[in-house]
Amino acid sequence: MPAASTSSSPAITSSLADQAKEAALAAYRGMWQDFVEAGYTSDWQSSKLGQYATGIALTNLSRGLYADHYNGLVTKGAPILNPAVSSADPLNAPKKIIITDCGDSSHWLKYRADNGQLADDKPGGRQLINAIVEKQSDGTWKVTDYGVHDVGTC
Structure with missing residues (x-):
């Protein structure tokens, strides 16, 4: 009886790519969830912010929250996210994934903390978001940079 073929590299490669994409999407969603939670009190020093973000992304999250804290603002509600992987590099075993989203900020608005x-003065709405998510040396995935475009861009 001939030996069964054990060659499964295409399935393994596909599985690794799929796992990376799912991990990157989870990191992207996690970053926004932690940002939403910190926004309730404009906690720019929240230790959770670094859980799914690093580098420029983490700096931008912290700076935005600090500005809100300084200006006496808090954020209520949450965005509606619809992220999708737009590219993965390298394709078979990604270390860098680009995510494109059309987030809706209609129910995620800033309020005066005091009253x-x-x-x-703008109602929020659908905004194009692009994010870079990279595999870290410890194997975790984190958003390293992102850009949120103006309302009405998607």
Whole structure:
């Protein structure tokens, strides 16, 4: 009886790529979830912010929250996210994944911390978001940079 073929490298490669994409998407969602939680009190020093973000992304999250804290603002609600992987590099065993999203900030607005009044003069809406998510040396995936475009860009 001939030996069964044990060659499964295409399946393994595909599985590694799929796992990387799922991990990158989870990191992207986790970053925004932690940012939303920190935004309730504008906690720019939240230790959770570094859980799924690093580098420029972490700096931008912290700076945004610090600005809100300094200006007496908090954020209520949450964005609606619809992320998708737009590219993976290298394709078979990604270390860098680009995510494209059309986030909706209609129910994620800034309020005055002192009186609870709405501080946003714009109602929010659908915004194009691009993010770079990279595999870290410890094997975790973190958002390293992101850009949020103007309302109405998607």
